[in-house]
Amino acid sequence: xxxxxxxxxxxxxxxxxxxxxxxxxxxxxxxxxxxxxxxxxxxxxxxxxxxxxxxxxxxxxxxxxxxxxxxxxxxxxxxxxxxxxxxxxxxxxxxxxxxxxxxxxxxxxxxx
Amino acid sequence: xxxxxxxxxxxxxxxxxxxxxxxxxxxxxxxxxxxxxxxxxxxxxxxxxxxxxxxxxxxxxxxxxxxxxxxxxxxxxxxxxxxxxxxxxxxxxxxxxxxxxxxxxxxxxxxxxx
Numbered sequence: 049x050x051x052x053x054x055x056x057x058x059x060x061x062x063x064x065x066x067x068x069x070x071x072x073x074x075x076x077x078x079x080x081x082x083x084x085x086x087x088x089x090x091x092x093x094x095x096x097x098x099x100x101x102x103x104x105x106x107x108x109x110x111x112x113x114x115x116x117x118x119x120x121x122x123x124x125x126x127x128x129x130x131x132x133x134x135x136x137x138x139x140x141x142x143x144x145x146x147x148x149x150x151x152x153x154x155x156x157x158x159x160x
Numbered sequence: 161x162x163x164x165x166x167x168x169x170x171x172x173x174x175x176x177x178x179x180x181x182x183x184x185x186x187x188x189x190x191x192x193x194x195x196x197x198x199x200x201x202x203x204x205x206x207x208x209x210x211x212x213x214x215x216x217x218x219x220x221x222x223x224x225x226x227x228x229x230x231x232x233x234x235x236x237x238x239x240x241x242x243x244x245x246x247x248x249x250x251x252x253x254x255x256x257x258x259x260x261x262x263x264x265x266x267x268x269x270x271x272x273x274x
Contacts, residue, residue, distance in 0.1 A: 052202075057200065080260045080261065082263070084265075089268075089270075090267065090268070091250065091265050091266060091267040091268045092203075092250065092265045094262070094263075097260065097262065099260030100260070138202060138203070140203075142260075142261055142263070147193050147205050147208055147218065147254075148195075148203070148205075148252075148263055150195075150202035150203040150204070151202050152200055152201055152202045153200070153202050
């Protein structure tokens, strides 16, 4: 069985501040990990993914995430938040199967 | 470069009505799936297909039927809609790569059952 836990259903940061969205996972096999972003009334856009190799993964829009096997974590960060980053973010895991197990999502609010 | 195309984008149904959500992909992917998204619950897998003629249940299959007659199309059917099926539905198509799988999502279908 596999699961994804996103800590904090709502996160608020000031514009220009660090963004940190937390994701922990449980998987009995080496995981593939993903972060998706969803803007209101839109579909899911892939931000970045970890499969194998380098544990620090860079994605679009200045986001990056680090895979830490010892902590079973895959936290998403961005050094400086922008107003356009306000959205809902989903962490997801794919184990041996080709479907995804999603976390419950984190709504990011960026304050001016 | 259409990717994954879902229709309709918005639909209102009455309880007991039936409807089909259409999904098509032009990337020749074998694996396709349907998810539903509900507030605070992320996305949950309804049904999936590993190729034409093969389908299987996901986490929340009750009340939904699927079929896969071609590689391109994977429609989701609600035979008798219930208010509990009010949700946002996403179709997905998976590309298998050497460095892992990439899942492509459609734009979503917002369904309200009254």
